[in-house]
Amino acid sequence: RKDVKTSFISAFVAGFFMTVTVAPSDMIRTKLMNQPTDVKLYDGFVDCAKKTVAEGGVLSLWRGFIPIWARFAPQATLQLLSIEVIYDVMGFKGI
Numbered sequence: 670r671k672d673v674k675t676s677f678i679s680a681f682v683a684g685f686f687m688t689v690t691v692a693p694s695d696m697i698r699t700k701l702m703n704q705p706t707d708v709k710l711y712d713g714f715v716d717c718a719k720k721t722v723a724e725g726g727v728l729s730l731w732r733g734f735i736p737i738w739a740r741f742a743p744q745a746t747l748q749l750l751s752i753e754v755i756y757d758v759m760g761f762k763g764i
Contacts, residue, residue: 673750680749684742692737693730697721 697717704710711717721729756762 676750676753677746680746681742683749684745685738687745688734688738688741689731691741692734693718695737696730696732 697714700717700721701711701714711720718730725732
């Protein structure tokens with residue numbers, strides 16, 4: 670049986686790395702969705718990414734990292750801990 674602390678910490682770290690990989694596309698998606706309907710600021714995903722990096726540098730793709738992580742980390746932690754409990758109750762080997 671796995672230690673709950675180990676599962677919790679690994680799930681929390683998984684939430685961190687999930688945020689690292691998802692934050693740039695989330696930032697670009699949000700900018701595309703928030704552009705005015707009467708003025709086209711971006712010609713698509715790649716154009717938005719290029720303009721965002723040109724305007725604020727590469728790290729600007731991770732702007733808002735803490736709020737995104739605050740949303741993803743608890744979700745990933747609950748999901749991964751829940752699957753471990755479900756597997757244990759059903760007699761399966763954990764992840």
